[in-house]
Amino acid sequence: MSAPRTPVTGDLLYSDIEDDLRASVRALVDKQAPWDAVLARTDTDEPVDTDLWKRLTQEIGVAGLPVPEERGGAGASWREVAVVAEELGRAVAPVPFLGTAVATALLLGTAEDELLAAVAAGERTAALAVGATRGAGRPVPVTVERQGAGDLLQGTITAVIDAVTADVLLVPVSEGLAIMEADGDGVTRTTAESLDMTRRLTDVTFDGAPARIVAGADVDRALRIGAAVLASEQLGLAERCLADTVAHLRDRHQFGRQLASYQALKHRLADLWVAITQARATARYAARCAADDSPDLPIAAAVAAAHCSEVALLAAEEGLQLHGGIGFTWEHPAHLFLKRARADALLLGSADHHRSVLADLCALPA
Amino acid sequence: MTTTDSPPDAAALATRVEEFLAAHDPSTTEPGEFLRARFAAGLAWVHYPAGLGGLGAENGMQAAVDAAFAASGSPENRPRLNVIGLGMAAPTILRFGDDAQKQRWLPSLWTGEDIWCQLFSEPGAGSDLAGVGTSAVWDGDAWVLNGQKVWTSMAHHARWGILLARTDPKAVKHRGLSYFVVDMAAPGVEVRGLRQITGEAEFNEVFLTDVRIPDDQRLGEVGQGWAVAQYTLMNERVAIGGGTLPRESGAVGSLAARWREHPEAHTPGLHDRMLRLWVETEAARLTAERLGQQQAAGQPGPEGSGVKITYARLNQECSSLELELRGEDALRYADYTERRPEVEDYASRDAGWRYLRFRANSIEGGTSEILRNVIAERVLGLPAEARADKDVPWKDLPR
Numbered sequence: 212m213s214a215p216r217t218p219v220t221g222d223l224l225y226s227d228i229e230d231d232l233r234a235s236v237r238a239l240v241d242k243q244a245p246w247d248a249v250l251a252r253t254d255t256d257e258p259v260d261t262d263l264w265k266r267l268t269q270e271i272g273v274a275g276l277p278v279p280e281e282r283g284g285a286g287a288s289w290r291e292v293a294v295v296a297e298e299l300g301r302a303v304a305p306v307p308f309l310g311t312a313v314a315t316a317l318l319l320g321t322a323e324d325e326l327l328a329a330v331a332a333g334e335r336t337a338a339l340a341v342g343a344t345r346g347a348g349r350p351v352p353v354t355v356e357r358q359g360a361g362d363l364l365q366g367t368i369t370a371v372i373d374a375v376t377a378d379v380l381l382v383p384v385s386e387g388l389a390i391m392e393a394d395g396d397g398v399t400r401t402t403a404e405s406l407d408m409t410r411r412l413t414d415v416t417f418d419g420a421p422a423r424i425v426a427g428a429d430v431d432r433a434l435r436i437g438a439a440v441l442a443s444e445q446l447g448l449a450e451r452c453l454a455d456t457v458a459h460l461r462d463r464h465q466f467g468r469q470l471a472s473y474q475a476l477k478h479r480l481a482d483l484w485v486a487i488t489q490a491r492a493t494a495r496y497a498a499r500c501a502a503d504d505s506p507d508l509p510i511a512a513a514v515a516a517a518h519c520s521e522v523a524l525l526a527a528e529e530g531l532q533l534h535g536g537i538g539f540t541w542e543h544p545a546h547l548f549l550k551r552a553r554a555d556a557l558l559l560g561s562a563d564h565h566r567s568v569l570a571d572l573c574a575l576p577a
Numbered sequence: 578m579t580t581t582d583s584p585p586d587a588a589a590l591a592t593r594v595e596e597f598l599a600a601h602d603p604s605t606t607e608p609g610e611f612l613r614a615r616f617a618a619g620l621a622w623v624h625y626p627a628g629l630g631g632l633g634a635e636n637g638m639q640a641a642v643d644a645a646f647a648a649s650g651s652p653e654n655r656p657r658l659n660v661i662g663l664g665m666a667a668p669t670i671l672r673f674g675d676d677a678q679k680q681r682w683l684p685s686l687w688t689g690e691d692i693w694c695q696l697f698s699e700p701g702a703g704s705d706l707a708g709v710g711t712s713a714v715w716d717g718d719a720w721v722l723n724g725q726k727v728w729t730s731m732a733h734h735a736r737w738g739i740l741l742a743r744t745d746p747k748a749v750k751h752r753g754l755s756y757f758v759v760d761m762a763a764p765g766v767e768v769r770g771l772r773q774i775t776g777e778a779e780f781n782e783v784f785l786t787d788v789r790i791p792d793d794q795r796l797g798e799v800g801q802g803w804a805v806a807q808y809t810l811m812n813e814r815v816a817i818g819g820g821t822l823p824r825e826s827g828a829v830g831s832l833a834a835r836w837r838e839h840p841e842a843h844t845p846g847l848h849d850r851m852l853r854l855w856v857e858t859e860a861a862r863l864t865a866e867r868l869g870q871q872q873a874a875g876q877p878g879p880e881g882s883g884v885k886i887t888y889a890r891l892n893q894e895c896s897s898l899e900l901e902l903r904g905e906d907a908l909r910y911a912d913y914t915e916r917r918p919e920v921e922d923y924a925s926r927d928a929g930w931r932y933l934r935f936r937a938n939s940i941e942g943g944t945s946e947i948l949r950n951v952i953a954e955r956v957l958g959l960p961a962e963a964r965a966d967k968d969v970p971w972k973d974l975p976r
Contacts, residue, residue, distance in 0.1 A: 214825045214833060215825060217823040218824075220866050223870055224867070224871065224874060457958075461959065469960055472963060474950070477950065477962075478949040478953065481957070482949065484883065485886055489857075489863070489883075491867070492860060492867040493859070495867065514856055563849075566849070567852075570852055573833075573855065575836055575855065576843075577848045
């Protein structure tokens with residue numbers, strides 16, 4: 212067993228195009244989904260902001276970024292996807308961007324060009340139906356079986372993300388990937404009350420549901436790219452929590468002093484800032500590896516996922532604590548970030564899962 | 578030497594290096610002569626001005642020049658021994674020195690003929706550096722220095738030292754300081770090894786007794802010493818911060834190697850701790866590389882302070898965990914004999930020594946606590962701590 216080699220790191224900065232993209236997304240999201248609107252939506256029967264999703268996909272084209280132009284996309288890359296994820300994480304925007312990224316990574320490996328183009332254009336939404344905590348690097352258990360003469364599916368998958376408003380479900384089965392209409396015959400979707408109110412889970416049951424089974428889909432790779440995108444979402448969320456907390460501590464006075472002048476509090480924010488600079492470096496590197504299809508993507512994605520999960524959680528928990536009593540109330544946004552960060556740290560594999568994957572990849576066995 | 582109006586680009590620099598090497602064969606030229614000629618040709622630090630070892634090139638072009646010289650088997654200018662000279666004294670001299678001072682000190686500094694040390698910290702002034710008490714009194718034709726400095730790396734090798742001293746004890750502390758260059762061979766300068774927890778005397782105490790310094794060895798105006806010292810320290814943090822490292826280098830490399838070699842020591846608890854440190858070290862490595870990319874792109878970021886805090890902690894935690902992996906072996910120590918260490922290759926030292934030495938990482942070059950203040954105040958814009966020394970003459974402060 213020997214130490215892993217050092218791959219070329221590549222560009223970890225943001226390009227001018229990425230900065231412009233960020234500005235466009237931020238302007239739209241700030242206007243359309245400020246936190247109080249996001250919070251108000253959680254008490255309604257429409258947990259997904261379909262209008263915002265339509266504008267993001269049709270005006271900015273966020274769903275088509277990783278898809279080549281000749282297949283109906285914008286011909287950008289996973290780097291740009293990651294920048295959008297940062298902005299949507301910053302706003303805990305209730306739109307199916309992460310699920311769309313995973314589904315797109317999956318469809319790019321198939322010959323399903325019509326569906327891919329429809330997803331890229333925002334005309335249809337697809338979701339990979341696997342349990343939300345499944346991470347790359349370990350086999351995804353198949354809980355849905357093909358039965359009978361036709362391709363009729365039988366089985367249950369719990370805790371699927373971004374399937375609430377999905378038009379199409381992508382279901383791993385023994386023979387390949389089943390593609391099916393989400394509201395077709397024999398499919399029952401139940402939206403669950405979810406810890407993260409801004410990304411609700413769906414339990415899906417198939418009872419003789421007709422599907423089309425295709426080859427070429429690499430679920431592991433799609434989950435890995437998903438983890439890289441999620442790391443950027445976590446980065447954006449962490450930055451937002453830090454910024455909000457800095458603003459609060461500067462604003463609030465106790466004992467005749469700004470809270471932000473107390474060293475005990477300043478040092479906690481400094482540590483958080485340091486952790487966020489690291490999260491940014493790992494997330495950028497994972498996005499770079501996804502964009503260039505680097506052989507280092509498995510390590511890069513696992514490092515980013517393991518690190519950014521913990522940094523986002525730290526930022527949200529510190530944010531809530533340092534806001535004091537107001538941060539524990541429903542009408543303050545701190546809980547939106549806490550719930551998203553707590554859920555994100557389990558999505559697509561926990562930090563512990565990703566460390567165990569790294570143990571295998573880097574010859575550091577238990 | 579040819580001079581041009583516009584700074585040389587990468588191709589022009591490569592040509593100059595090639596021409597220089599053709600005229601000065603590294604295998605036959607005496608090393609000192611070679612280095613002096615390289616300085617004279619402006620190929621020492623190419624971003625420095627012409628006539629001072631450079632060609633006025635843009636930042637970021639030195640690495641290629643150094644690589645070309647290294648590939649040719651050229652002699653080195655003792656970069657590790659003279660880290661303070663090259664990293665801290667030189668930029669300060671360039672920024673604050675007059676022409677005569679630059680010509681006097683920079684050539685022999687760069688060639689490594691003269692090693693430099695830094696005489697800042699004192700027993701009574703570490704993190705609160707602006708509180709230094711070493712006095713410099715003008716007696717008509719020279720400054721007379723009295724006081725004690727501490728934590729002085731390289732003082733026993735050094736020909737010159739950069740020094741912060743108090744020229745006006747009646748002023749508020751930041752305003753009563755001046756900055757000098759001390760001849761370490763001058764009468765009244767006494768260097769004593771300071772034994773540390775490793776058993777070795779890597780650093781020094783420097784005692785100054787009626788040391789006379791001519792006024793032409795002052796950098797910056799009288800009373801401006803704090804600003805000059807700040808500039809020096811900014812360069813220190815840059816020197817410690819950026820750069821590219823191989824994956825699994827440094828303290829985590831020793832830990833991972835030990836892990837692979839000794840499966841009998843594995844437990845689930847140790848495994849989890851090791852993997853966490855591995856991930857954090859990889860994150861720190863990428864952060865340092867991103868910092869380097871920002872600097873190369875002309876966006877100098879404040880991340881350097883964060884990188885230093887992180888590496889100090891990771892060195893400490895990795896070396897501590899490595900001792901746990903070693904079990905009984907970790908209870909033995911190679912050698913506590915007091916001695917002067919050579920310039921260190923940490924990885925070649927025993928694990929106990931590394932554990933002890935790394936405790937200094939969060940103290941030397943700015944404590945981690947002070948660096949957190951720097952981040953909080955300069956990056957996040959948080960207000961400074963309420964302080965008791967603001968409008969009080971230095972001489973009246975409690976100490």
